[in-house]
Amino acid sequence: MATDVLADPEELAASLGVQPTDPKLVWALTAASRRFRGAVRHPVSLVAGDSFVLDGNGRTSILLPAAPVLAVTSVTLDGTALAEGTDFDWSTDGFLRCLCGVWPDRLRCLRGFYDHGYAVVPEDIQEVVIDQARAMYRIDPGVQTKTVGGQSVTFGVQAAIGVTAQWTAAVERYQLNRGDRP
Known part of the structure; x- marks a missing residue:
């Protein structure tokens, strides 16, 4: 699994x-990168010589x-x-296409190696990961409570860190295997 961040820490x-x-910045950027990878269901970054096992x-x-696939070596x-x-x-x-008919309908019958991902992460991914990391950096983990007069409101981190329309659009653009979701 990719462990590098999807945006420039300097930016x-x-x-x-x-x-x-800054440790909190590194944490936020790593967490935002993991979150994006999880949403799109692939590493995004360049991976050479990755193996696959597929069901026909x-x-x-x-x-x-x-x-994106860059090479299928076997x-x-x-x-x-x-x-x-x-x-x-x-x-x-x-897409891996069979040129001599159809792939058999059997489990784990296809194996191979391929290169995939981006050598340079696309700018729209970098932008949304930075936005997400910035939001994560600015909000302290744990529970935050605000009291005004006799009323008290509590926000958890999950409620405070949402996603933007740009994040949603980038995830939809780069997401794989959407057919298995409702």
Whole structure:
């Protein structure tokens, strides 16, 4: 799993007026990056030589677990090596297509290695991760209570840190495997 952050700590630090090594800044940027990766269901950052094991689906195309796909270096079907251009082809969108019929409808029959992700994280992802990290940095974890007169209102961190329309749009743009959700 990717452990690097999806935005520049220097940029977040400049907007907050703190050092990029500030522990709370590092925590907020790491947490916002994890949150984005979880929402889109893939690492986003460049991953070379990643392995996959897929269930066949009885169709000509199947989706690889992450995109954009940069290279598919090997594919085996039930242990037999397949040739790119003859037995299979692939797209940057993550489709693995069978060129000699359909993929069998069997569990764990396809295995292989591929490269995927972004060498440079797209700017719209960086922007929403920085926005989220800035919000997380500014709100203290735990319960916050405000009392005015005889009324008291309590906010938890989850209620205080929402997502913006830009975050939602970026997640929808980069999210994978949406077909398995209601």
